[in-house]
Amino acid sequence: MTTRTARRTRRTLQVAGAGTAALLALGACSSSDDSSSVKSDSSAPSSSSDKLSGTVTVFAAASLKESFTALGKEFEKQHPGTEVTFSFGGSDSLAASITGGAPADVFAAASPKTMKIVTDAGDASGTPATFVRNQLEIVTLPGNPDKISSLKDLTGSGLKVVLCDKEVPCGTAAQKALDASGLELTPVSYEQDVKSALTKVELKEADAAVVYKTDVKAAGDKVEGVEFPESADAVNDYPIALLKDAPNADASKAFIALVRSAEGQKVLTGAGFLKP
Amino acid sequence: MTSTAKPDAATGTLRGGPRRRRVRAGGGRGAPLPLLVPALIGLAFLVVPLVALLVRAPWRSMPEQLTSAEVWQALRLSLICATAATAVSLVIGVPLAWLLARVEFRGRGLVRALVTLPLVLPPVVGGVALLTSLGRNGIVGKWLDSWFGVTLPFTTAGVVVAEAFVAMPFLVISVEGTLRAADPRYEEAATTLGASRFTAFRRVTLPLIAPGIAAGAVLAWARALGEFGATITFAGNFPGRTQTMPLAVYLALQSDPEAAIALSLVLLAVSIAVLAGLRDRWMTAG
Amino acid sequence: MTETHGLGAGTGPDGLDARLVVDRGTFHLDVALTVAPGEVVALLGPNGAGKTTALRALAGLTPLTGGHLRLDGATLERTPPESRPVGVVFQDYLLFPHLTALDNVAFGPRCQGASKTEARAQAAQWLDRLGLADHTGAKPRRLSGGQAQRVALARALATRPRLLLLDEPLAALDARTRLEVRTQLRRHLAEFEAVAVLVTHDPLDAMVLADRLVVVEHGEVVQEGSPSDIARHPRTDYIAQLVGLNLHRGHADGHTVRLETGPAITTAEVLSGPVFVAFPPSAITLHRGRPTGSSARNVWRCEVAGLETHGDQIRAALTGDLPLAADLTTVAAAELDLHPGAEVWATVKATQTHAYPV
Numbered sequence: 001m002t003t004r005t006a007r008r009t010r011r012t013l014q015v016a017g018a019g020t021a022a023l024l025a026l027g028a029c030s031s032s033d034d035s036s037s038v039k040s041d042s043s044a045p046s047s048s049s050d051k052l053s054g055t056v057t058v059f060a061a062a063s064l065k066e067s068f069t070a071l072g073k074e075f076e077k078q079h080p081g082t083e084v085t086f087s088f089g090g091s092d093s094l095a096a097s098i099t100g101g102a103p104a105d106v107f108a109a110a111s112p113k114t115m116k117i118v119t120d121a122g123d124a125s126g127t128p129a130t131f132v133r134n135q136l137e138i139v140t141l142p143g144n145p146d147k148i149s150s151l152k153d154l155t156g157s158g159l160k161v162v163l164c165d166k167e168v169p170c171g172t173a174a175q176k177a178l179d180a181s182g183l184e185l186t187p188v189s190y191e192q193d194v195k196s197a198l199t200k201v202e203l204k205e206a207d208a209a210v211v212y213k214t215d216v217k218a219a220g221d222k223v224e225g226v227e228f229p230e231s232a233d234a235v236n237d238y239p240i241a242l243l244k245d246a247p248n249a250d251a252s253k254a255f256i257a258l259v260r261s262a263e264g265q266k267v268l269t270g271a272g273f274l275k276p
Numbered sequence: 277m278t279s280t281a282k283p284d285a286a287t288g289t290l291r292g293g294p295r296r297r298r299v300r301a302g303g304g305r306g307a308p309l310p311l312l313v314p315a316l317i318g319l320a321f322l323v324v325p326l327v328a329l330l331v332r333a334p335w336r337s338m339p340e341q342l343t344s345a346e347v348w349q350a351l352r353l354s355l356i357c358a359t360a361a362t363a364v365s366l367v368i369g370v371p372l373a374w375l376l377a378r379v380e381f382r383g384r385g386l387v388r389a390l391v392t393l394p395l396v397l398p399p400v401v402g403g404v405a406l407l408t409s410l411g412r413n414g415i416v417g418k419w420l421d422s423w424f425g426v427t428l429p430f431t432t433a434g435v436v437v438a439e440a441f442v443a444m445p446f447l448v449i450s451v452e453g454t455l456r457a458a459d460p461r462y463e464e465a466a467t468t469l470g471a472s473r474f475t476a477f478r479r480v481t482l483p484l485i486a487p488g489i490a491a492g493a494v495l496a497w498a499r500a501l502g503e504f505g506a507t508i509t510f511a512g513n514f515p516g517r518t519q520t521m522p523l524a525v526y527l528a529l530q531s532d533p534e535a536a537i538a539l540s541l542v543l544l545a546v547s548i549a550v551l552a553g554l555r556d557r558w559m560t561a562g
Numbered sequence: 563m564t565e566t567h568g569l570g571a572g573t574g575p576d577g578l579d580a581r582l583v584v585d586r587g588t589f590h591l592d593v594a595l596t597v598a599p600g601e602v603v604a605l606l607g608p609n610g611a612g613k614t615t616a617l618r619a620l621a622g623l624t625p626l627t628g629g630h631l632r633l634d635g636a637t638l639e640r641t642p643p644e645s646r647p648v649g650v651v652f653q654d655y656l657l658f659p660h661l662t663a664l665d666n667v668a669f670g671p672r673c674q675g676a677s678k679t680e681a682r683a684q685a686a687q688w689l690d691r692l693g694l695a696d697h698t699g700a701k702p703r704r705l706s707g708g709q710a711q712r713v714a715l716a717r718a719l720a721t722r723p724r725l726l727l728l729d730e731p732l733a734a735l736d737a738r739t740r741l742e743v744r745t746q747l748r749r750h751l752a753e754f755e756a757v758a759v760l761v762t763h764d765p766l767d768a769m770v771l772a773d774r775l776v777v778v779e780h781g782e783v784v785q786e787g788s789p790s791d792i793a794r795h796p797r798t799d800y801i802a803q804l805v806g807l808n809l810h811r812g813h814a815d816g817h818t819v820r821l822e823t824g825p826a827i828t829t830a831e832v833l834s835g836p837v838f839v840a841f842p843p844s845a846i847t848l849h850r851g852r853p854t855g856s857s858a859r860n861v862w863r864c865e866v867a868g869l870e871t872h873g874d875q876i877r878a879a880l881t882g883d884l885p886l887a888a889d890l891t892t893v894a895a896a897e898l899d900l901h902p903g904a905e906v907w908a909t910v911k912a913t914q915t916h917a918y919p920v
Contacts, residue, residue: 092530160412160430165513167530188430189512190519192527199404200512204413205429464623465656467643470673470721479669483660 052251053081057103059094060086061110061169061238062195063134063212067271068108068259074267075258082251090168090193091115098123098243105252108240108259110134110194111169115239125246128239131260132273135235136173137213138226139201146207151177151228154208155185162197162206165190169236170197174210177234198223212236217272235274326544333541334534341538349516350524351542357432357520358500361439362447365496369447370489374477376448377455378463388452395445402441403509410437411510434511435518439500446499447492454488455481494554501547576634577601578725578757582619583628584612591615591781592629595759597774599634599724602751602758604772606765608800612781613761617727620759622646633725633757644673646725649718653730655710657702663689663713664698670721688716692750708739708746715750726751728760732767744770765804769793777801795918796840807840808886811920819917825883827910828859829917836920843877845914846888849907850898858909862886866904869895876900880908 072084091114164171216225466476504522618624622643667685769789796802802809814833864882
């Protein structure tokens, strides 16, 4: 029922809304029906011989903000005349917007589960590909004043710990790690996304949080990261997919290719992501 | 006043329409089209989304959704916090409104602008502002923590603080407007009878502006009840402690839109019931 | 309140002794006022003359920028309104709409520290004295204008003020109620043992209610005296108009008063030096042609500037040799075929004029 609702809504939106976008989307539809999947595309060199133009709209998980912004600039440099715009946010909200009819070309999610919302709705074109993986890390105040060295240390009383809400990927992953090690942890708050969790530690409102390694890295020296062995049980795959109704499919494919190229991987691992 | 009056005025147009037309028919024509058409569009714009919620509501799974303990926990917390935030706003907001309306001082315009700032501030920014001021490491919160051992973030009190921060301007603006409209000479009359300015305020002005205060309180309460951004930023999200209905709705939306709709309807029903109840009791005078 | 009162008692004469100076931008008020206990003084003047400002200054609602204010010997300039032994009856009464008549009157005693029961008992007595025993439970909006006025008076008197101020006490009433309330108010004021000052723009109210009138124009006292003195000897055009007299100023030499504008008036009195000459509009007789057989000593050529009905009479405004107001009957006006622009001759007998030194 949800699917049908979402698709109907989108159609209405497009008809009522931007006419050009709708036309482009129709074109993209017919061309991508028989076109190869994203996977086969990824082998193509990033410097496509075709002249690319227009705007690529990328919906990406909040944790990708820094690296994707850099890759977007790189893409625009390689393909003059193109423009990459991003919408970063919780993967679930983004997935909900996409199934709700938001006009996007590419979706990069922080978990297969959220990507599944989009593929189940039939809104993805081809099979999503995992382009990076992210590992959890404990983040503490600078200098780790509470001497936290393991996941178990977080369960100590008097410590204010925030986790991501179980509905968002970083929360799911953290719960998985806690379950795997048989630990019970009552946080002071279940934050709505990973950045909010990190912010609480940055502002010293919480003593520790469980977030992605990439987020810890992005926060610089405002926080300190503590690796923990249980994180291996909760590595998050990040899938990326071209969307079925992508208004600018060609340029979008090229952007996905850039993300998966050696060059793209270098930027992503530099930000703390693991190779797939 | 406006928020409670709006839905009523809307239904009034629906119900009172034919009657009014009949009355006007004697004197001339009905409402002119250039007003009527946008008015009806406006009405539809406000009402259709609510109707959509009703249409798409998972009526079949509703009983199950509504009997879950989490829903009631969140609803109870929402009502308690919104009421407490309104109480806080009344205690400090009414005197502030009085100051703005009755006392001439330099920079009054600036103070008024500052008071209304939370109205335009994105609530999330308000939440961050509260963290940096009243948080454990905030410029004021630091002292609250070290002197009294009080920390507000992640507590129910924090929810009340966040809601009051966002809702109080509504009360202050409303009460200040009422105070400006009220005749200040009643206060003067009271002082000539031997009342201090505070007694005059308490025994004369306050009863006179009671309808305005009630209207402002209802506005503030409604705003506090729906508050999301500042709450989740400042107080976090923990079921039973800081997870109010709007937070529960938002997080449910991530995975279970049907549950989110069900929760929204509960919130909607409760607020309509409360606002309608208050209107009958308080608003008639105003 | 009693403290302030007690403090000053004995250090000076009883009653009010004030010089009220209020400077507010372009408006300047400087009014000296001395009133004995038991005396009722009316501040009379046109709108904007500063009467209400003077009253507010007495009550402490408008700060003085100069002068002094002593009541029963106590200095009050710096005393806040709530600590002054002053009661005010406001123009529109300002009865607290959310309180009953009884609680309105009990408000003052309560503020002075009386218990609720005590204050209500006192209030009931005051209402009873003013003939309102049946209306103690009524909210102000259910009281008639006259009743509300009496409640306001009771409320002001219940604080036992040493200075009672009344701002246009009858202005809010319709003509019929006014007559009745005026009589009652006069009785109550006569019973009041301390100083009473009322402000009005209505000469009749002032003359009926007050023992003495103080006429204020442009923030200054222009004349003061007993009602009859003022009625007979107006010294400004405003007062002359109020009391319905033609007033001219000139230089007397024997029976003749030469006006600054040229024409002369023959008077009954023999005076010399600067004088006022006053005569009522009814003393003037109008003629279409130059009167020949008239015994009147004063004959002026005039032109009708305007006509208006004045009671059952016609009042003609005249210009020409000198500005005049003349009253005549409707029949006379018709016979004379009066219309604006018509040329007329006005005669006044010397015996009907009244001259007095400036």
